[in-house]
Structures are given as structure tokens and as C-alpha cells.
Amino acid sequence: MRTFLIGGARSGKSSLAARWAAERSPKVCCVVTATVSDEEMATRIDAHRRERPQHWRVREEPLRLDAAVQEEGRTGDLLLVDCLTLWTANCLWPPTPAPTPADFQPDLPGWHAQRDAFLEILRATEAEIIIVSNEVGTSLVPENAAARLFRDEQGRLNQLVAAACDQAFLVTAGLALRLK
Secondary structure, three states, X not given: OEEEEEEOOOOOHHHHHHHHHHHHOOOEEEEEOOOOOOHHHHHHHHHHHHHOOOOOEEEEOOOOHHHHHHHHOOOOOEEEEEOHHHHHHHHHOOOOOOOOXXXXXXOHHXXXXXXHHHHHHHHHOOOOEEEEEEOOOOOOOOOOHHHHHHXXXXXXXXXXXXXXXXXXXXXXXXXXXXXX
């Protein structure tokens, strides 16, 4: 069963995904895509760590989501992928220890290769998987080209993932509305 949870920032989708994962299986592998880029992000990551049950396995995977799902899908654990939004940003603008101006140019070919590889593995996996992503299409048109590119690529990914999943839910105020 492939389940997709999509919603706005702070909509409750990660908490709901964690609750559903715990209800569905005693064995969970949480595949996380966030990287510590600053103090505020470190605080957010720590908060997510505290919310997860201690016995869950965690795999940090900021770029190769296809490999993570393929490898962890063989374990028999339920997979919780949180979240596609950070993964998209990581692939478009890969994290570097000392960024230069060239690092701020999006890597569209690399992103498309990663996206397509992930979608192929997602369609093929027999593992139960819950995937979390942000809805990025319900706001204003961003004022700069990089933000518009990100919104467009994330929106396309969300559509493709929703099509590949058995279930899709829109989460708002911690409540899930079944879309599919």
C-alpha cells in the first residue's frame, strides 16, 4: 500500500503520517530528507526526532531517495518518507559545505534523473510506504525565478507521486481529506 499525504506547512501531515505508521506496523523505517543547514533547521530536525518512537529505524537520505526506498523496502518495515519537499530542494540545489555562486544554479538534469528513478522504484516497491509532501500550488505566484521553478517542479512531482500511490490525502488542521 502506497499512501501519499500532502498539505501546507504546519498542517499536521508529519504527525499524522507518524501516527498512521505506528498504527499500521511495529516495524517502521523513517526515511528523512532534511539536512542541517542552520540553527533553526537543527531545531526542527531535533523536534521531529523527539516525536518519533525510539525503536523506529531512521535513514537520513537527502538525495538518493530511490536507493533508500529500494534498500529499505526489502527489510519488511513500513517506510515513512518525510518529506518530498526538502528532497526536491536538495536535488535542485545540492547541499555543499562551502557554497559558491555556481551552487545556486539549479541542477535540472540531476533532479529529473533522481525524480524519475524514485518514481520507478515507488511504482515497483512492494513495501508499505507513507510519503509526506507540501502542497505548493495554493499560494501566490512567487516573485523570483528560483521560487517559481521550485514550485513548478514540486507541483509536478506531487502529481506524479499521487498518481503512483494507492491512496492520497490532503491534510489540513491535522485532519485528512481523502483525495484518492
